[in-house]
Every structure is written in C-alpha cells, then in structure tokens.
Amino acid sequence: MLLTNVESVPGKTIAEHFGLVSGSTVRAKHIGRDIAASFKNIVGGELKGYTELLQESRDQSIQRMIEQAKELGANAILNVRFATSAVAQGASELYVYGTAVRVE
Template sequence: MEEFIVTTTEHVPGYKVVKVLGIARGGTARAKHIGKDILAGLRNLAGGEVKEYTEMLAESREVAIQRMIQHAKEMGANAIVGVRFMTSGIASGVAEIFAYGTAVIIEKE
C-alpha cells in the first residue's frame, strides 16, 4: 500500500516537494441528534465535557480528513502539507467541519 502523508507542517523531513498541485479540501456538515441533544443538555446543567458533541465533532473531523485525502489523490498528490481545520455553525443545530491543505507530490531526498 502506498503511503500518503498528511501533515500540518509545511515541510516533511527527508522529503522534498517536487510539485504543488493546489488546495485539497474536504468537509462535512453534521446536525445534532435529538436524543444526544437531550443528554448534552442535562450534562450541561451539571457542567463538564459534553461527550456527545465531542464524539460528533471527532467523527466529523475524520470524515473531513478522508474527503480531503480523496480530493488530493484525485489531483494526483501523494501528500498534503499545511493542513488546517475550520469549524462553523451554518444553521441552528448544524456544524460544519472543513479540512484543507496543499496537495503536493513529494519525493525522498
């Protein structure tokens, strides 16, 4: 299986960027689940981490990353550098998670 490197850094130690292909991106919008929303509301009264939302956001980040990787592969990349995440509320009860970075071709030095 071919290795695909994804990093938040601009450079990958031991590799050189031989071609920049452009911005790779992936995102997802997720709505809160009414059952989890009730549990989260109760947990909010007591204070502490709202695990239901933490889990939802973690799953959303993974989906966004996988979609970003797929987009980069379609561009012909074997790595993504400078990865960043963005979140935003786009409607009542709906959050967007967006991952983006620079799709590149790298080679061992």
C-alpha cells in the same frame, strides 16, 4: 497519504505542487444526544456525544480531502488547517484544507 501542518514533510523533498485541496462536512446528532447534552449543561463537564460527533465529522472531511488529493495524483498534503463553525442548532460544519503535493 502523508499529512502535515508544516510547509514540508520533514525528511522528504517536494517534487510537484498541485494547489489547494479541501473537504467539508455538516453534521448533527440525533435529538436524544441533544437532550442529554442539555442536561449535561446543568452540571458542566465534557459533552462526550459532541466530542464524538466532531471527531467523526473531522475524520470524514479529512477523508474527502484525501480523495480529492488522490485524484490529482498527490501523495502528501501540507499545511493542513481545520475550521469549525456552527451553522444551526446542534449542527456544525467542519472544514479542512491544505496544499496537495508530490513528495520524494
């Protein structure tokens, strides 16, 4: 599966459009990570636990989007966009969407 965030796959031509595909996931880290993060909030700097959490959930939402595109018979997803929102304390939603196409 080819993923790009431009309107085409450079070097390939679009044969068929399938429309919007998307994937989303809501995740939270266990309480230990939250406590560690709140300590880290005193000194500042990178919160590795949260970076990891968001990376994992982004990968999962991309995976869900790819599955949806595969069902449609697409082999590429164009114009991919990410969105993040905090739904509850320590939990966040990752949403990814794009246009499924078949390229040649």
